[in-house]
Amino acid sequence: MNYDLVIIGGGPAGLAAAIEARENGVESILVLERDRELGGILQQCIHNGFGLHRFKEELTGPEYAERFIMKLHELSIAFKLDTMVLDITEEKLVSAVNTVDGFFQIQAKAVVLAMGCLERTRGAINIPGTRAAGVYTAGTAQRFVNMEGYMVGKDVVIVGSGDIGLVMARRMTLEGANVHAVVELMPYSGGLARNIVQCLNDFDIPLLLSHTVTEVRGESRVEEVVIAKVDEQNRPIEGTEQVITCDTLLLSVGLIPENELSKKASVEINPLTGGPVVNESMETSVPGIFACGNVVHVHDLVDWVTEESCRAGKHAALYIQDKLVKNDDPMVTKAENGVRYIVPHHVQTDNLVDKLTLMFRVDSVYENVRIVIKNNEEKIKSIKKRHLVPAEMESVHLKTRDIEKLQAGTLSVSLELEEVVQ
Amino acid sequence: MSVTELICITCPIGCHLEVEKVINDDNETVSYIVRGNTCKRGEKYGIEEMTAPTRMVTSTVKVDGAHLSRIPVKTSKPIPKESIFECMKVINDVKIHAPVTCGDVIIENFLGLDINIIASRSMKKRTKVTETVNV
Numbered sequence: 073m074n075y076d077l078v079i080i081g082g083g084p085a086g087l088a089a090a091i092e093a094r095e096n097g098v099e100s101i102l103v104l105e106r107d108r109e110l111g112g113i114l115q116q117c118i119h120n121g122f123g124l125h126r127f128k129e130e131l132t133g134p135e136y137a138e139r140f141i142m143k144l145h146e147l148s149i150a151f152k153l154d155t156m157v158l159d160i161t162e163e164k165l166v167s168a169v170n171t172v173d174g175f176f177q178i179q180a181k182a183v184v185l186a187m188g189c190l191e192r193t194r195g196a197i198n199i200p201g202t203r204a205a206g207v208y209t210a211g212t213a214q215r216f217v218n219m220e221g222y223m224v225g226k227d228v229v230i231v232g233s234g235d236i237g238l239v240m241a242r243r244m245t246l247e248g249a250n251v252h253a254v255v256e257l258m259p260y261s262g263g264l265a266r267n268i269v270q271c272l273n274d275f276d277i278p279l280l281l282s283h284t285v286t287e288v289r290g291e292s293r294v295e296e297v298v299i300a301k302v303d304e305q306n307r308p309i310e311g312t313e314q315v316i317t318c319d320t321l322l323l324s325v326g327l328i329p330e331n332e333l334s335k336k337a338s339v340e341i342n343p344l345t346g347g348p349v350v351n352e353s354m355e356t357s358v359p360g361i362f363a364c365g366n367v368v369h370v371h372d373l374v375d376w377v378t379e380e381s382c383r384a385g386k387h388a389a390l391y392i393q394d395k396l397v398k399n400d401d402p403m404v405t406k407a408e409n410g411v412r413y414i415v416p417h418h419v420q421t422d423n424l425v426d427k428l429t430l431m432f433r434v435d436s437v438y439e440n441v442r443i444v445i446k447n448n449e450e451k452i453k454s455i456k457k458r459h460l461v462p463a464e465m466e467s468v469h470l471k472t473r474d475i476e477k478l479q480a481g482t483l484s485v486s487l488e489l490e491e492v493v494q
Numbered sequence: 495m496s497v498t499e500l501i502c503i504t505c506p507i508g509c510h511l512e513v514e515k516v517i518n519d520d521n522e523t524v525s526y527i528v529r530g531n532t533c534k535r536g537e538k539y540g541i542e543e544m545t546a547p548t549r550m551v552t553s554t555v556k557v558d559g560a561h562l563s564r565i566p567v568k569t570s571k572p573i574p575k576e577s578i579f580e581c582m583k584v585i586n587d588v589k590i591h592a593p594v595t596c597g598d599v600i601i602e603n604f605l606g607l608d609i610n611i612i613a614s615r616s617m618k619k620r621t622k623v624t625e626t627v628n629v
């Protein structure tokens with residue numbers, strides 16, 4: 073089989089990339105999705121809050137996905153479901169398997185990696201105790217409750233206050249469970265303030281900051297968990313233990329980009345994001361292999377996934393049409409002072425269409441700071457921010473007039489504390 | 495004069511609001527002054543949260559004949575906050591049949607509030623032939 077463009081993953085990232093590539097003239101496109109339907113993780117995120125930027129209205133996850141699925145159908149873009157991609161080579165030979173075609177291989181001119189991410193599990197954070205049933209990742213529980221209709225438990229403790237944990241606290245409560253607490257290791261929540269209000273405060277669910285689970289107890293099923301306060305080094309403080317009787321522990325302790333396939337294709341991975349090193353076109357270190365969405369870095373808003381994935385689709389089209397510029401000495405982005413990482417990692421200004429978007433996360437909570445963009449130590453832009461938190465991805469946009477002035481070398485993003493006006 | 499601190503939940507920015515209750519000589523509330531909002535919607539939220547708080551409810555209802563056993567639904571408009579659990583009871587009593595189109599009214603005019611419960615995705619009827627490949 074031969075296709076110009078093969079897209080791995082039919083979540084919001086893969087769908088947007090496919091649609092954009094078609095709208096930019098690529099006829100031969102195939103989307104491969106291992107699940108039984110398109111839409112990715114959005115199909116289980118039944119709460120609203122998606123699409124405010126993209127569509128200027130508040131949609132639920134499935135509604136957001138459906139708009140893109142309809143568009144894919146309208147454009148008659150080919151896809152295969154229940155199809156697991158097993159391997160990709162640097163030469164862009166894609167191997168996959170499903171029950172209809174069996175094992176098959178596709179030679180592509182370009183590939184878009186859009187496999188999304190995995191949830192960190194209990195093993196990844198080392199919670200001691202028995203291996204009783206009733207410990208789930210929040211996303212798995214979300215899928216059980218929202219798609220299959222199985223309640224995972226009645227008395228629940230949630231570890232991690234990221235948005236998935238908060239949303240699940242409300243969801244379990246609405247379905248009749250008793251959520252005893254959301255336990256967060258850090259001194260601040262990992263989720264949006266609006267979710268603390270409408271998912272926890274509305275239902276009087278306590279949020280225990282600087283706390284952790286020190287033990288899980290129970291024979292065959294979870295019977296109780298022990299929680300404790302932690303000190304500044306995140307070590308449990310003796311004497312602060314509390315025992316909570318519960319039958320279920322949900323873990324919302326972070327997401328990791330899913331890059332087994334990327335590694336097989338010899339794509340360079342950035343240790344800070346856990347995803348491929350990409351340039352302004354969302355192209356990885358392997359020419360013609362692009363990546364977008366959660367496989368590159370974990371996003372909290374799907375709207376930005378869509379934006380980034382459109383960029384990947386558009387530039388994949390240019391690559392196929394031999395119109396993508398390859399610069400051997402691209403600008404390198406540098407995360408400095410308070411900034412944990414930046415995507416993209418490399419910038420070739422020749423490929424920028426109208427603006428350059430730099431996406432990044434900060435490493436702690438900051439009040440009243442300036443985001444400063446420098447090109448080889450020279451300040452080119454600065455933006456005032458009242459409030460920055462690691463849980464929210466930030467982005468800055470450089471317009472054409474800024475881009476024109478850029479010199480080869482480095483482009484850095486850093487934080488500066490506001491001067492105090494006397 | 496009393497001031498209540500709130501967080502606007504209308505959009506993900508989550509502005510910190512201060513809502514001041516203005517009372518007249520007879521101790522009756524005459525108006526509210528909202529500060530800290532970035533946009534107009536924040537003012538509306540601040541006043542409503544003090545007078546008649548509302549929330550969107552999203553949940554699922556049982557569906558048969560589809561590839562899944564639950565279909566997501568939402569309220570067509572935010573409902574009074576105190577009606578959330580009543581709303582859940584109504585939702586949990588319903589069972590529908592595929593096919594369903596996104597936006598279909600599942601429960602009409604529920605609790606007499608002029609608010610509907612609508613499907614938030616489409617679901618086809620499950621067929622014997624697998625529709626997994628569309629090439």
Ligand SMILES: Cc1cc2nc3c(=O)[nH]c(=O)nc-3n(C[C@H](O)[C@H](O)[C@H](O)COP(=O)(O)OP(=O)(O)OC[C@H]3O[C@@H](n4cnc5c(N)ncnc54)[C@H](O)[C@@H]3O)c2cc1C
Nearest residue numbers: 081083084085106112113157187188211365366372373374
């Ligand atoms: C549990 C959970 C809850 C979330 N809740 C929210 C939320 O409430 N709001 C929000 O804005 N964001 C939320 N997110 C973030 C959300 O994932 C992203 O905004 C967005 O869905 C990412 O899109 P994506 O296409 O990159 O990844 P996904 O939606 O994960 O899609 C990736 C797709 O690739 C497929 N795939 C992976 N590997 C293969 C393979 N080898 N072969 C074939 N197919 C493959 C997967 O089956 C999946 O369908 C949540 C994420 C998770 C994990």
Ligand code: SF4
Nearest residue numbers: 502505508509533536
């Ligand atoms: S005031 Fe406006 S900008 Fe601020 S959270 Fe509310 S809706 Fe969003």
